[in-house]
Amino acid sequence: MAPVMNSTSEVEKYLKSLKGKSVDASIDSLISLFKRRQIAGSEPCAMATAHILLQVVAKTKFRDVDHMLETVRQVGCKLVAAQPKELVVANIVRRVLGLIRDEASEQRNEGTDDDASPEEPFPPAADAPEPSEAPSTKYDGSTDYLHSGPRHVRLGALMSVGSFPASKTLLSLLEASPPGHPSLSPLAKDSGTSTPRLGHQNARISAIRAEIIDGIEEIKDEISQVDDQIASSADVQIRPLDYVLVYQPSHTVQKFLLRAATKRRFTVVIAVDPRLASSPREVPGEVPFASFRKKLQAAGVASMNIMNIGQAAHMPRISKVVLSARCVLANGGVVTDAGAGHVARAAKEKGCPVIVLSGVYELSPESSMEEDELVEWGGAMGHAGFSDGLFVKGAQLQGAVTELIQPELVDSYITNLGIHSRNHLTTIVADHYKAEDVDFQLWGDAER
Template sequence: MPDVQTLVNDFVLKLKRRKIEGSQASAKQTAELLRSVVSQQRLPYINQATVLLDAVRAVGEQLIAANPVELAVGNIVRRILHIIREEDLTSTASAMEGLSLSANSDDDDNYEREDHQALSAAAVAAAARSTLRAPSLQTLLEGIPESASAPHPSSSGGDSEGKSKSERSSRSKKLKHDVIEAINELIQDIETCHEQISEQAVGLIHQNEVILTLGRSRTVKEFLCAANEKKRSFRVFIAEGAPRYLGHVLAKELVAKGLQTTVITDSAVFAMISRVNMVIVGAHAIMANGGVIAPVGINMVALAAQRHAVPFVVVAGSHKLCPLYPHNPEVLLNDFKSPSDLLDFGEFSDCMDFSTSGGSPRLHVVNPAFDFIPSKLVSLFITDTGGHSPSYIYRLIADYYSADDFVVRRRSTTS
């Protein structure tokens, strides 16, 4: 297999040069790279999980620093860190339970102690698992049973010590395999997220409705096409999404699928929103507070939808759920594209002449790539795990991430 560091350097270079576009492609390739990191990592006899966590975290720091705006990369790094913690926790709990059962297998009369130790192993696992989640009411309800306590040391002497070593040896071999299997499942979920989201289209889009979207999103396209395949008759208004005009591309794709499509200018959104039954858009990332980072122009659509009480629905895969808040210093909310998308340099070269303007041009061109939509403007999130309100996003994040991994990059300390 190729050297891991070579793979990391190649991927970092692609991220810096913006050779990888789209959250799904970034998430999938990040997961595949980290799977290679895990598979080629040599684990010691003890502290296997710590070694894996440090290796993944070190690579994750490089990937996140290469393109901080692509939040899906950091999301997958944190998801895999959480996977390692959970797999280590599961193997530890099963090993503890196996030791407690095997230590008392020769004593047929000591059932109460055996059950007590098995319960203790489960209790320790439940307590450790709760520490991986952010504080919530559900974690308070999932308490440790009152009868649970720490497992008692076995009295079987050297025999139990030998079994203990064999159990740890088998667990060390099993941990890497379980982590790789879990990463494979994560990659499969990323690949099939569009199909799982599209299955919910029939329950959301009804007959003779008018749907509005902006720009081009593959998730939105497959969502609309899935409803059309189920014999839903509806019309789609597409705001063209200047300056890249990806709405034109989406319009051609929907017309090819047989959907009734109307292209409008971005400035006509407020004038047309009163005729719309629902707004469906894609997202670049979903933040921990329910806010959305989406292509530029969508915040204007969200404000118009709120003014006319039109439902505003965001469709996105679970790999776009980011455990960070917009105010976190690790989050860069925007990326600025080339001014050539807006203006022809040849026609405006006189306005950008440095020699006649005292060292700085009189004309500045700003071309942001993203908007931020507050959670109060979002009606519903449709993910591959179902529909969720903005207030429930925190609960999904608690299931996917560990609180210790929210900030992957190490804090720099000054003396």
């Protein structure tokens, strides 16, 4: 089994340790935490990945946009290799690569519009001011770190049509240059895109860097607000007198049901796997999910615990099943805690709808991965302890930590963007990921 520890507190410790560290040291530290599974789970891994990529973008000196893309991709390959089972790590890297491509495209388009002036191919006037210095971007290790200087003034914006006669021929244009200015043809004029000046290039990189940092901050806010946004759909999904079955409810599922409990009266049936009963969120020796049940009771909602092996007997009374996801594939497959597949199959057999709660950052563009590549295996302490010495010595045991639920077992998906069917997932993937970044980690494997 995976080590029992609070990954959220480990992330907080890691973020505090970033101050005063170099980028390379911070990357190595996160890779070590991923490998030892001290940071595990969708939200902790996603948040830690977003923070380290923010450090990379903010503190690294880039020659150009291609250098920025390559650097982020190389760091992403290292993080994915450290924990390939956590698909959210690759998702966050893809999101950041997409941000860089979008901002570079916008800067390129703006530069083309401002610098290229086919209708006014005249040199600047004699008294035109010199362009200001490129903006400077500083990073001090905190959240509020952007201090931008004055914007770069493009020469094309300083040209005035009324300063020179508007002749129709190229010869007239060359002859119309004022005294003291060399004659310039439209072909000789710097376009600002093919052969930019160093100052102009630095200004573009600084502007792109600032926008990418803002974009990563938005991704971090999205991750932290996912549970509240998903819970806003609870009133629509949970009806009065419903019997709702949940399996090893995550923080997302708990907040979802507690939100519904403010307006609905229903019954919650909690299926507990005895091997996973010692959750890091619970107090050792206490009834599993006792704190969650106390909150439900305070809201006037009845609840009960059952063993996972006996949930089929309760299935005829169940109105719907609510499960949390560690990751959702583009084809609708769900990677979740081991044991949830048994619940989903029983619900499908009884015709009970299965609802999966997942943030958009947990939706992966991967769809063709083999089940063996997704399932994580842990130790066998949940099946046999040291007291069974002879049995343990003569047998090789494995305990599954996660499993894959096939897409045909899921009826609907609730994300922070709303309620979706399986067919709509491909649209969300296309909106959040670039096609050229889907297999970025495979390029790194090929190079190594």
